[in-house]
Amino acid sequence: MVAQQIRTCDVLDERLLERLREVPREDFVPKNLRAAAFADTPIPIGRGQVMFAPMLDARLVNALALTPDDRVLEVGTGTGYVTAVMAGLARLIHSVEIIPEFKLRAAVSLAAQGVANAVLEVGDAARGFGRHAPYDAILVSGALPLGPDAHFRESLAVGGRLVVIVGVSPAMEARLIVREDADRFSERSLFETDVPVLINAPQPKRFYF
Template structure:
C-alpha cells in the first residue's frame, strides 16, 4: 500500500467533504500516523471510512468522525483534556498535539495498555493513560478544559458536566441506536450549558455507562 497516497485520499475524499476545513487539523492528520494505532490484523483498513474493531468489542471511530470532533472541540495549547475511552490511543495522540496535557482513561486493561504502547511508539509524551471506569467522569484530576467522550451515552451525566471548567467543552455522542447525535456542549457559566448538534451517527455505547432499560412496566 502507498501509505501517503492512502492518507492523502482519506483527508481529501472523506474528511474535507465533511466540513473539516481547518488547515491545522488537516495538517495534523498527515502528521499523526493513523496506521500506527490500528491493530495489525486491520492494517489495510487504516484509512478506510469505517470503524475498526479493537479488543473487548470496542472500535476506533471512523476518520471523518474523529476529525470533525477534533475540529469542533477547538483545543488550545494551554488546555487540559480528559478523554473517556482510550481505545487505540489515536484520538489521544491527536488531542495531545493540540493540548498541554491529555489524561485518557479506559475501562478495559487491555485497551489502556494498547493505548500506552501505541502512544509511546508514536513518541507522544504529554498523554497519561489510566485504567478505570470514567463513565461518570474522572474527579481526581478535575476540572478540565475539554472532555472528549468516545462512546455513546443515553445522556451526559451531571457528574461529567460538573467536571468541565466555565468556557470548557465536552464532545459527546448522545442517544440510542439507531440514531445518535454528536454534540459539543460548552459550559457558559456555573449553571448554564450550550449544546450544538453536529451530526447524526451511530457508534458503540460507552462501556461502564448506565444504559436505559428496554423494558417498561
Template sequence: MDFERARFNMIEQQIRPWDVFDPEVLEALASVKRELFVPEALRAQAFTDTELPIGKGQRMLEPKLEAKILQALAIKPGDKVLEVGAGSGGMAALLAHRAEWVRAVEIDPELAALAQRALQSAGVDNVTVEQGDGLAGWPAGVPYDAILLSGGVQELPDVLFDQLAAGGRLFAFVGRAPVMQATLYTKTAEGRIRKSVVFDTLVPELRQSAHSGFSF
C-alpha cells in the first residue's frame, strides 16, 4: 500500500473539508506516520474516516477529529502538554510535533506499553508515557500549557484546571451519548476559565477511577 498517497488523500479529502486549514496542523498530519499507531492488521485502514480498534476495548479517533483537536489547541513551540488517555500513542505524536514535550497518561498498562513501543517505532522522542489515571491529575510537569482528554467524560475534574498554566488551553469531550460537546477551555491570567464549544460529536468514554468532578 502507498501510505504517502493515502496520507495525502486523507488530508485533502477528510481534513480540509472539515475546515482545518492551519498549516502547522496539516504539516503534523503529513509528517506523523499514523499507520504505526494502529494494529498491523488494520494498517490499510489507518487513513479511513472512522474510529479504529486498538485493543483493550479502546478505539483511535478518526483523523478529522484529531485534526480539529490540534487546530483548537493551537500547540506552540515550547508548550508543555498533558494528554489524558494515551491509547496507542498517535495523538501524543501529533501533539509532540510542535510541543516541547508531551506527557501521555494511560490507565491501562497494556495500552501504555503499546503507546511507548509505537512512539519509539515512529522516532518520537519528546513524549513520556505514564501508566495511571490522568483524570486524577498528574503533578509532574505542572503547570501545563495544554491539556487534552482524548476521550469522553461526563464532567471535568477540578484538578486539571488547577494544573493548567495561565493562558493554557484544555480540550475535552464532555457529556454522554448520544451527543458530547467538543469543548475548549482557556484559563485567563486572572485564573478564570472561558469555555467555547467547538462542535458536537460522540467519542468513546475515557476509562477512569474515582476522581473529583468539575462542571460548568
C-alpha cells in the first residue's frame, strides 16, 4: 500500500510512512470487507459513511505536518484508523464522532492496538468543537460544502493547521488553512476529491422555481 499507492502521490514524510506501515489497516475495516482493506477505493462502514481510500487518508494527514508535541482535533472518528495513524505522530488526539456505535467500535480497535493518547467523544462538531482548544492541528473527515465555520479557525493555536474538504459533489477540494498569528490566516488548495458530506454540515441554499 505504501509503496504502490501512497508514495506515488508525493506523501514522502518518513514518520507518516512508517506509521502507515505500523497500523494494520485491515483491523479497522468491517470484517466482511477486509479483502478490500488496501484497495484504492472508499469502503462503506454503515449509516451512509465510508472509510476513505488509503491514498486520501495519507494525503490529508500529510498536509497537517504533525509533530510529536501537537494536540489534534479529529472531526469524524469513523473506524478509528486515521485516529490510530495520527496518535503515533502527535502528543494527543481529541476525536469527535456523531454516531455513538462508531465511537464504541473505534475505541475497541484503538485499545487493541495499544493506542493510549486518543480521547474519543460523541458529539456534533460540524460547526467546530472548541471544548479542548486551542489545537495545533484539526482534521475534518467529511466535506463541509460551505467551508469551515469560524469556530474551526478560532480553535487553532497560532501556527495551527486545519485540513478540510470544501464544496459540493463532484466539485470538492481539500484545503489547508494556517493560523499565521492571532488575526491572520492563510489558505491554499491542496487537491480535488469527492467524499460524503459531514453529518449536519451547513448546506448551500437551494432555490426552487
